[in-house]
Amino acid sequence: MKKKSLKGEFARTVAVTMLAVALASGLAIFGCSQLQKSILPDSNEAWLTQRITAADGTVSEATTRVEIGGQAQSLGRLVQDGAEGDPDQTASYTIDRIDSSFSMLTDKAKAAYRASQVAMVGLPLLFAILGIALAGQWFYRKKLEPPIRALADATAHVRRQDLDFRVRCASADELGQLCAAFESMRQALVDNNRLLWDML
Template sequence: METIKFRGLRSSFILYVLTTLVIAAILSALTIWGCAALQKKLLPDSDLVYLTIQRSDSDGNETTTTVPMPLNDVLKEIPSMISMEDTEGDILSGEQNVKYSVTKIENSFTALSPKRQLVYQASQIGMIALPVFFSLVGILLCGLLFYRKKLKIPISLLTSATKQIADQNLDFQISYPSADEMGALCASFEQMRQILKENNQKLWDMLEERRRLQGSVAHDLRNPIAIIQGYAQYLQLSFSGDKISREKVSSVIANILHTSYRLQRYTDSLRTISRLEELEVQIQPEHFASLSSDMREDLSLLTEEKQLKLDWDNTVVEKELNLDSKILYRILENLIGNAVRFANRKIKVQFSYCQGLLTTTVSDDGPGFPQKVLNSKDSYAYMGSDDENHLGMGLAICRVLCRKHGGQLTLSNSDQGGAVIKFVLLS
């Protein structure tokens, strides 16, 4: 039975049908043989005859005796008196006159008694009806057994799984250890469930990330809006009392214009992030040594402007990696651009590769991240106090790009206090 469990549906069905046919054929043969034996027993033996002996004495008294006997025995005992047709013979024995007559026993249904005729007819019906009955019952039992052994459990599992998916519940598992088609179907369904769960989790993470980003942006927008409102109220009150000079008006307008530029940069960054959500990742084989050399040559220009040292450490030994080089370049450009603003003397970039993951670390010797930024998951934008124009949206862009490439980005500080940003890309 364990072997049947791991057979395919087609071979199992054929095996069930053949087994049913063999059993039905054996039962039908036994039934027909039994009914035929019963009929033979009911009918008289075709070799039997009635031997009638009639005796009469000299006084005229007659006695008649009829005995069923095999024809061969009759032929042996009175060969001179018997013929194959109804014959009669006379033998004189003393004073008795003996007559012998032989009559064939009719071997037919009409010769049976009514009770035997009923039994005989029942046996004839049984010879036809019972094989048909065995075939029908065999087909029914074959179908029920095949359904119970091969279809019932996987269909129940798939029905339950479909209902749970319809109820938006993906926290379950389908397990049907069988090598047949239903086992493959259950395995495919389980794979689909896992993919759905992963996609739902990614969608939830994306929505949660967008919610945190919107909260962070709303918080950052509050300051420039409050500044513009404050300056506007100040101008309104000052003009009404003629208490403001032309120079002061010019200074306030310059501050309002400066703050409006900050708002414009915020909106530009938000549009950039929105476009990144729709970006299609283009994975292709890249010769990483050449790619690393090209990126170092380009990104070193950012550090040279600030007279910073760029340490570039590539420990990847694989010749080719499957990744989107544009996404990797853009992430590094944003992170090094951020590090340039806070580093004192140098910035270090390290690459490593293990089990399909490219890990990149960008660190500097600056003041590092504030502890509240490291502790808060909602901190997408980071603005240093010494760089008022920096919007800090670069980290948000890098997070989105890492997620699009199947990776993640984490923030930390080194033991010396500098900022450390590590991101992992699926490659």
């Protein structure tokens, strides 16, 4: 049987647990962020400001709300009266994105948005706690409890001066080696008792 180490088994258990927690946390955070985007999507609207400066320094300005990525629309051109086609005019444009506002949401949507924010922090924490608890439980049940129980039963037999038993432990780690050593000791005691009886 290949020799194993409790330390190595524990390290593997921790690594698998951390991977599972990280994966579950990542999915939870991604899901919450998608929910937040559906509740409060990024605005696809912007303010388009058109500014015309005439040769005499007068400025005409107009602002229009436009949809980014929407249908093309003609905005026209601002000109001073009687200055149509004046080459001395300069035009400038500015675009300011309109941000979505949390204050514009309904109470129900606000509650859902806040819940998703709490979930983004709370779910990874919950997954970490559950992961540690489940990994610890699994490690104890699978790796520690069977050999400890076998050794406890064996010591109870020896205390009653009953050597008619076997210490069985399938583990190949340090606790398995301890069980094997205990079984060797038990067998040595049986052999010694047999020799003593033969001498009488």
